[in-house]
Amino acid sequence: MEGKSKFTLVVLALFGGFVLFCSGWFLSRASYSEPYQVNTVRQPAAEESGSPEAEGEAARPDSLLPGETIDVNTADIYDLQRLPGIGETRARDIIAYREKHGPFQTVDELMEVSGIGPGILEGLREYASVGSE
Numbered sequence: 678m679e680g681k682s683k684f685t686l687v688v689l690a691l692f693g694g695f696v697l698f699c700s701g702w703f704l705s706r707a708s709y710s711e712p713y714q715v716n717t718v719r720q721p722a723a724e725e726s727g728s729p730e731a732e733g734e735a736a737r738p739d740s741l742l743p744g745e746t747i748d749v750n751t752a753d754i755y756d757l758q759r760l761p762g763i764g765e766t767r768a769r770d771i772i773a774y775r776e777k778h779g780p781f782q783t784v785d786e787l788m789e790v791s792g793i794g795p796g797i798l799e800g801l802r803e804y805a806s807v808g809s810e
Contacts, residue, residue: 746806749787750780760804762797781807 740759741747747756749771757768767790774790775781784805787793 741804746804748806748808749784750775750808760801762793762800767792767797783807 741761747760749757754765754768754772757763757771758765763771770790770792771787778789781787784802784807785798786807787801787805788795788798
């Protein structure tokens, strides 16, 4: 080690110590296995649950069938949600409005329901009916 300065020897010693430390840490972590935990929840199928609600919901289509119209005076919340632009809140508002004010006379009367404007009304006009139309 002749010809090397004390500074170079100190740097080499620190570097060697760093390499030994990193090697030991890496080898200790490589042999240490952390257990993985996976949690799953199994949803019962409609036929397994046996509840009439699950069977009825499974039989309902999510969207309108070709040529189908929905009578807004007799439809329940699920059928109203199948109309374009009508979600759960607007469906509840439609039901509350017809319970308070009676059956709708025309589809245009849906504009009186909170949250239904001209754009939504035009989108659902061909799919909604009031029974007498």
